[in-house]
Amino acid sequence: MEIVRSQRKTSSVDAIPILPLYRSAPTIEVRLEDFELFAIDRLRVLKGISDGLSRGKKSEEMEKLVTDLWKTHMRHQCASEVINKDIISHFVLRLVYCRTEELRKWFLQMETALFRYRFRLEILDAQRALMGEFDLPCKQVSNSEFEVLKEKLGQLSRSIAQPLPTADTVFFKVPFEEVPDLVSTRRVLIVKGYAYVAVNQVVSLVVTHFRSLLSKALVLTNRKWTSTISGQEKDRLTPIVEALSTSYLGPDYSQPKEFVEISIKDIDQVANTSFPLCMRHLFDKLREEHHLKHGGRMQLGLFLKGVGLRVDDALAFWKAEFSQKVGAERFDKEYAYSIRHNYGKEGKRTDYTPYSCQKIISSTPGVGDHHGCPYRHFSEENLRAALGKMGVGGRAVEDVMDKVRNRHYQLACTLTFEAVHGTSCDAGINHPNQYFSDSQKILQSKNNTVT
Template sequence: MEVVRSQRISTPKNDVVSILPLYRSAPPLEVRLEDFELFAMDRLRVLKGISDGLSRGKKPEDMDKLVGDLWKANMRHTDATEVVNKDIISHFVLRLVYCRTEELRKWFLSMETALFRYRFRLENSESQRTIMAEYNLPYKAVPTAEIESVKDKLSQVARSINWTLHIADVIFYKVPFEEVPELVANRRVYIHKGLAYVAMNQVVSLIVTQFRSHLSKALVLTNRKWTSTIREQEKDRLAPVVEALCTSYLGPDYSQPNEFGEISLKDIDQVAKSSFPLCMRHLFDKVREDHHLKHGGRMQLGLFLKGIGLKLDDAMAFWKAEFSPKVSAERFDKEYAYSIRHNYGREGKRTDYTPYSCQKIISSTPGVGDHHGCPYRHFSAENLQAALGRMGVDSRAVEDVMDKVRNRHYQLACTLTFEAVHGSSCDAGINHPNQYFSDSQKILKSK
């Protein structure tokens, strides 16, 4: 799409921008570094919300509402004339972010295609035909006389998919059947001599195929440019932002205690059992069992405890008491006390460190003897099933969790665990261990 055309602003129903950008080429715009990152993060919230909805198996009508809500909540701009620019810039920034590996490309391609599908369906017929023309598709509307000759066949298809439209009022296009694979697979189209009769309201399938094909090729080309020139040229400015964005945590940082205030040492065993996510419960049990944790485990659990409201003095007392069977008081003060104070911003740069997000925990690589990381990713299937059983997850829910794990939807697996343990839905999904704790406490206190 030419960027000039994309500057035309119109805000129809649902606040979605018409005419839909096709992202043919990057816009010749100057972008502030802060906008470069913020626009990308806003769009990433939309794509991750779509990913979560699809992973949960939401119905198409529910997905439509979800995508609409996500778009309206995240892709606005204080300046209405910049709405389309934000849309285009954010797409190309994330294209740069997600071009770098096959796994990243696959995820981005699927999510952007799902977003494009939703937005195309919202366009009016005139805009949809304009977009078809942009792709130079060699298809013309089927003449009325020909429609009349196959009217009965088209009507049979319409009845089978519960159409209420009158065939005579519908524009149809004839296309090679292999260009609309999803319509063929779902038996939603009439095929004659290798050609599918695609109704105007089904054209989305045809356009989405074109969009996906173009974006797939573009991601490969972008990866070549990234590895050959951009990464080195921008190693001090853009590269750190680009490389961090795909694992960015987009929610609250939980550096301060939640609304339930402080957690005292006398309560810690009770809340660990009732409200700790599996990753933190495992670390808590291990420190009680082994009276020691390596650095990665101490950081992951220590910052989590800080985030749920354990004060510095209590944190110092907790770690000192747990380590005491193996570590003398003198050695503890010498080797461990500094790092605890450091996490609370009382040493070194006086930085108030934030608890680890799910993304950071999942991407960690625990070694031999380590107990940090994400159990859904790093545990064996047998160990994970046993751990879920100890949390009180029933066998049916365990199988659902394991299915998500096998498909590498680790945060969704944690969300299903939360729902099974608490008997309550978590539509937003679990994105942070401290969110798990906070949501758990809300449910328990409401009861």
């Protein structure tokens, strides 16, 4: 796959089925802009799937979710280019997610889930064509063999609440080790080392092979990335690839929108009602210790900027706290510049953006630091205490802790939001400033209802 800057229409890929198997990178030229944009669109799909799975959506709900996500994000203005966008985006994200064990694990899980639901949505002829592409070790059961096993297959169907098989039901005979998930849940008949898999269950066989091939491919891609690609492309593709795995894909919170500004006199009240746990912890530590290290100042300072604290008020707020520990003169000399810098008033005049959840989660706070994501970095005891201070208790705390143990930190924050505000948050929390904005909307709506 060659990356180019010039505009060029790609050729059609006639030999590839509707659902690609991604065995080799396409030999087509890709504009640098499409390289990144296609990957971001696919990443939106995978993150949507991740959120759906984390929330425990049922199989039918996941099928609808995947269909909606695909239609929304993987469209192309030229219908003939949709297949190319599909393949290109997959291989770009292979580069992005091949680089560490944790990234590979997440990508493998999400791509396998995407493949599973897309395969299930294909018509039977397309499914058979894909099975042929995989050269799977399976054989269709003949009518005579079906008649011999009909009674046992019927007993199995009744035990798993499936329709009874008929002469028209297609079964495949495969070595039992090829469908471990069906065997472990006792959803197939096993005779002499072979599992008898109904056509509506064959997705398990196909997905097992897809996952195995992709897992091996990610390891090989990592070797190639480490040995050659990252060095050769250090000035062009490498920065894009390294940034994509922590990309924030939601709205821009560099400037407040719904809520024009907050003042110093309001800040304690809104911190108590509308700050997410990560920012409330930093705010409390600042009030307690009258100081934060650089990581904490950046994380909290940009958040406050995004929720509408003006630069003059920000300077006054930070000075009031820091001067209690380092003195007003030292604050003006060592700290005021960086605050003005965050607001684009110094240096390159860059309008810095508040940190997203992904960036905060991926940070590595050291001893004495208070930034980062509490759901990831706190001990269980400290996290339970912090949630209690926010008014989260009972079953809600256990639900949050369950998500934390499974490393679903943003979903843990979402559950906290729902418990604090007594309402659902279907979109999930992806940014601290989104938490604040959604909280303020709910509180204002409740106030308007009361009045």
